[in-house]
Amino acid sequence: MTIEIRMRSIYRAAHHTLPAKATRFQRRADEITSGIEPMVSELALAGNHPVAGELADLSVELFVHLREMVRTLNDSATALDAIADDFVAVDEEAAAWFEQNQHYAGDPELATEPTAPEV
Amino acid sequence: MVIEQLDPLFTEIAGYLGEIEGNERVWSILDSEETRPLQEGWTREPGYFTVPGTYGFDTQALYVAVAPAYVQDDPSGVTNAEREQLLQQLITDVWNESRDAWSTGTIETVYRSASRNVWEPAPSRMAAAANDLGDVARWLADQVAPGSGWTSPQNGEAHQWLVDLHQNWPATSQSSQSFYEFWDDVSDKCSLYLHAATRLAATSAQATAVVNDLQTNLVEAATAVRDRAVETLKQWQAWKDSSGAWPTGRTVPGDAPGILGGLSLATGAIGLFPPAAFLGFVSVAAGVGSYLVPAGEKLEMAVMEAVTASDLYNGFLTDLKTMSDELTKALDSLRTEAPGGDATFGHQSLQAFTADVVANRHDWSPLPVNL
Incomplete structure (x- = not known):
């Protein structure tokens, strides 16, 4: 490995x-x-x-359940990113790999919050 | 918009009702002319009169005139020919007055108001909305299908990235167990959501079909009333030919379109929009109602029993109210009747199903993830 x-x-x-999964939800x-x-x-017009x-x-x-899916997936992505960043901070090999893969620097681009129905 | 078809029909109907009432008032004048008592020196002479209108006609009737033997003693200086002309003028004035009274726009406003609940909703907009909801159902169906990837990393169907993540989770972090439990549970949750989305899409498609069908029926009914008014005016023409068709020979409703009624899930008149149909689209233009609301029960139109302007007016008003009531009943059916069938929640009405979903909100929520 x-x-x-x-x-x-x-x-x-x-x-x-x-x-990507969050965006689909x-x-x-x-x-x-x-x-x-x-x-x-x-x-409403029909009486x-x-x-x-x-x-x-x-x-x-x-809608609320699908939005919760979006939020959970977004939160999971953020947490995984933080976990990986933490690992980079304490592991030399990981830090060296990260140096070569700077496109992973910064926060993940998360799915936007869906717009709730006004009904 | 269906109102664009209805407005001209309502206007035509109001105009024809005015013409029918005009004929009725003219006949009232001619009847009184033939029956009023004659004083000495007066007699009745046959006159030839024209009843105006789109379906106007000439007729012969008796009018009160100075008897020939008294003509030289009449101080008025008015000739019998002038009296005939004066009666013709009265006929024309009274007839026009009636027609104008029915053509002020009031009748159309009343009919519009009585049928508002039927013609105001836009089925094309509803169909687009039902399609959006159908898209959600179709997508959710994909999430519960084999190969969707919503499974445990130990499962043979797990996607490679999930297997890799599981094998490489850093020991520096908290347990990843809650994440995999969430992930594995998504397809179960999507299965529940699929029921809700299907019910949303199906009911929306059915409501679209009901509104679309009743609007089509409303246009058919208004057309039938217009035709009925024309038929009545033609009967007036026939009567002067002594055909006997008027006023005792009322026409019996034959192939006249009735009011679409009795639409209900329980009677099977409103078919449940089947999940398989989500592969297709709800299209008003293609006749969404042709398969969702098959034949329907037809109620006899009250207006078809009417022959006078007043009865025709009130009969159609009653029919419009009936159509509005039938729309309400059909929508009631979508709300309160269980669709049946083999669907998991088929035994529950929309009302009961929605209440259950709200009550069991916690069970429907995605599992929490704590990383």
Whole structure:
């Protein structure tokens, strides 16, 4: 096992894999918002029917869980990045590898927070 | 917008109702002319009159005139020919007055207001929204499919990066166990979310279909009422030909379109939007209702029993209110009836399912990660 495999596996997860997964959840959460808002507003025109209320409640629940996925994945990426940085700070081999892989310097680019539906 | 089709129909209907009432008032005048008592020196002469309108006609009726033997004694200086012309003028004025009274825009406003709940929602916007929600369901379905990678690093289906991470986790950090538990649990959570997203998308697609179908039905009904008003005006024309079709021979509703009613999950009239259909899209233009709301139950239109302007007006108003009520009932069905079928939550109505999801929020949350 080389230091390269170790460091690359952690930094890639922190900088690429987890943010990418988080972004996919963020997009779907946003899609819930973009879907439910017009649906509820159109159903409001149908006599303010209470089915819109149930759809809104259900969508908000789903949105909150998907947003929690985004946050957990983002937090995990940040934590992994910090773990790797800590390791670089105490391990000479890791520090040498990091010197050659400066694109992992700095914080991971995290998924943005999805926009909650206003329903 | 469907109102762009409805507005001209409402205007046509109001105009024709005004013409029908005009005919009715003209006949009231002619009837009174034929029945009012005659004083000495007066008689009834046959006159030829024109009833105006889009479906106007000429008719013969008796009018009160000076008897021939008394003409030379009449001090008014008005001839019988002039009396016939005066009656024609009265017919024209009264008829125009009726038509104008129905053409002020008030009737259209009343009809618009009574049918607002049906025509105001935009099914095309709802269809786009349902598609967005369907996208979420389709994506979640991918997350629970084999090979999605949401599994333990020890599992043979784990992606290589996760295996590498597991093998190379630095000893300097806290335990990574909570991360792998979270990761392994994502597909289970996505399975739950898939049920919610499917229900959201399905109900949205069904609501879209219901609104779309009832709007189509509203246009059909308004067209039928317009045609019925024209038919009534033509019956007035036929009557002067002594066909006997009017006023005793009411037409019986035949192939006239009825009101789409009785839409319900329980009766199967509203089909559950099946998960497999998420592969396709909800399209109003392609006729979303053709498979979601198959035939539907048809309610007889009250207006089809009417022949007078007043009855036609009130009958259509009743029909519009019925359509609005049927929309409410159909949406009630989507909310309170269980869709059934083999779906995991098929035994629960949307109302019950949503309440369960809210009550079990903790169980639906992703597992916490402590690194």
